Amino acid sequence: MKILKKEAKKVQNSPDCTVWEYEFPSELMSFATCLIDGRYPDKGRVSNTECEEIYFVLSGDGTVHSEEGDFDLAKGDMYAFKKGEKYWVEGNEFRLALFNAPKWTPEQHEIIS
Numbered sequence: 001m002k003i004l005k006k007e008a009k010k011v012q013n014s015p016d017c018t019v020w021e022y023e024f025p026s027e028l029m030s031f032a033t034c035l036i037d038g039r040y041p042d043k044g045r046v047s048n049t050e051c052e053e054i055y056f057v058l059s060g061d062g063t064v065h066s067e068e069g070d071f072d073l074a075k076g077d078m079y080a081f082k083k084g085e086k087y088w089v090e091g092n093e094f095r096l097a098l099f100n101a102p103k104w105t106p107e108q109h110e111i112i113s
Helices: none
Strands: 009-014 017-022 030-040 045-048 052-066 069-074 078-081 087-101 109-112
Touching (some): 045 052
Antiparallel strands (some): 030 087, 052 078, 052 087
């Protein structure tokens, strides 16, 4: 199945975080790209309550601040989030490929104060 970039659904998660969701008919996984230029979320932390997620760095640099520690990432690096892991991210033109299993949904993405 071919999905063109122009077909990706653009979602503005915050002023500093834009996501492009590549929708395809699978409940087992999902894929998106993301640009973080600042902090996401604006305050607090986030957690995916139903899926694991992988951040693969396409360009830029950033830091994942997780309950597991603080992790600096650059092009070619990867970070794997456990289901339910609480975190926030800061980046400078931080472009990511996002892989989720099972499929990511907004309902399971929780912002924690």
